[in-house]
Amino acid sequence: AEVRPQVGGIIEQRLFREGAEVGAGELLYRIDPASFQAAYDSAKAALAKAQADIRSVQLKAERYKDLVRIKAVSDQDYDDARAALAQAQAEVEAQKAALETARINLDYTQVRAPIAGRIGRSSVTPGALVTADQTTALATIQQLDPVYVDVQRSSTEWLELQQALKSGRLSHPGADGSITVRLKLEDGSDYPQTGRLLFSEVTVDAGTGAITLRAEFPNPDQRLLPGMYVRAVLEEGIAQQALLVPQRAVSRDARGKASALVVNADGKAERRDLVTERAVGDRWLVTTGIAAGERVIVDNLQKVKAGALVKPLPWSAPKRETAGLRPLTDLDPI
Template sequence: MVYLLPPKLPLVKHASLTLGLLALTALGGCSNEPQGAGGRPTATVGYIVATPSTVPLPATLSGRTVAYETSQVRPQVTGVIRKRYFTQGSYVRAGQPLFQIDPSLYEAAVNQARANLASARATADAASAKAERFKPLAEMEAIAKQDYTDALAEARVAKATVQQMAATLDTAKINLRFTTVPAPISGRIGRSLATVGALASASQADPLALIQRTDPIYVDMQQSAAELTSLRRKLAAGGVKPGDTTVHLKMDDGSQYELPGTVEFSEVTVDQDTGTVTLRARFPNPDGLLLPGMFVTAVFDQATDPNAILVPPTSVQRDFDGSAYVMVVDKDNKAARRKVTADRTYEDSSVVTAGLKKGDKVIVQGLNGLRQGTEVKPTPASTPQKIAPPQAAGSGKGA
């Protein structure tokens, strides 16, 4: 059997290869990075210092618009509708005539009452004159005193009758005025619920029309009684402070209503069917964009938390059970996991309400692969990194 041996390399090539390996080994051992446990380079991380901030506690509630004022146009006398003076869907002012009911019967009643009043006045004048004539005769005992007493009583009864007839005339005039049905309030009137020729009655169930005032306009919001009770307890304990009463609206299409509103009051009772409390806010509505009955979303700062800590959302991580934690730098410059409560955001930051205290160094940069107990080199976040320019080939100390 014949064995083929590899050709021998020249001595010069062996020496060059050996020197190259030694040079690479020397360069690897000359690294300037700090070494951690096990000879690994210490990870450089960026941190921020936890600082308490005043953060609002926004409440997002579903609501529905309600007219500021609503009035039903109802007849107060009975009669046939002769005219309609308004345009359906237009804006009407308080006192503006809307319907005309046939006034014939009421004009006749006024004339009759006026005549009755004139008759009563004439009777009263005669009775008064008779009593005046009987007075001196009774004093002279020319007539019986009883006759004078009867004449005086008749005069007083006649004056009372005059007052009764005057009141009857006033009532007839009022009923005649009611034949013209005016607008009780200013606002937008809907469709006419009665046509010309229909019989209107003071006791009818349906109104003639409906007027709604929509500038300003109310928004009734529903909040859970449990949430409201929890908020009141926090306010009583001093954990949070009362917020602002300014409210902003979001429309059904997601757009923002430009004009802010103000919370006016909340109900003192809880709805037994829904377990909610109604809060009412008032909004200006000069352009009539908000119509009664619309569904909207109201957002307002119901309270403020003065002890909240804001951190970047990327620094908040989640365990398998969904609980939140952050990595902090401990006193030995090692990474440590810290369980926190961060269930909401504010602007571009996550709000931490528990788990951190003032002065903690929260790691926000260099989190990839970072584990509990890893030795780190903490640096304030966003510190500019110094990068040395590349050296020319064949020059420098390591060449």
């Protein structure tokens, strides 16, 4: 949030340390209040005068009310007295509003933090002249805990996801429909806190064809800073029947069709056609072609022919190929 003056004047004091944490409502600057104090005192005196004047007009209207009954005064005189009373009452209300305006302006000479967060450098020093309509902020406060992360998602992918959820190919990850978000930082490390998706924009950016999603993350250690680039991983849907197969076990023909060798119930190698959705690390996300618990041949593929009798052994992925992933010996449903 930008800190801006609501009234013009000379900065008397700066009351914060640049880069420090400030609380909502904390006093940051003090503008010379002399002229605003004088305006407040003048408005206060004007209200007192209006309240004194109304008493005299009110008594006159009450006397004329009794006199008009006995025809001691004319109806016109009584009507004039009532009009003068109404005018005096309106004047009191106007002076009350003027006093409130003067009080607000006097309060605005104390510039306070609109939100809690870390405040940056000050753009003004004591003695500087500021105005209520200036374009330059006095300072900027960044809220660091929690922080918001904006994620760009193409509208095409968004439509495909909605269709997959509607058709049942994917299910919502949470019972309440909530979506969790994880982050990878610029150095490739994982951010330890888990965030949640707050909302998605209702319009598509015409220039990029993307929809903006906003996630909220706790940031107690302030590792995330405004303007930092991160990669977001959203758990938008769960494919209950999909499996992760090592990429080295999947081959493709000239048309790009995927297949793999599977050990069947007879202990023989059997070639299966696969449907792969996308890569997940060093694995393929396979939606059809293999069932959970079936064994896929990963190594020595050049020596194995379809229909050959094989003696399968458990396979462990080399660490250099599976950084951050645990070794698999069977297919993992996701």
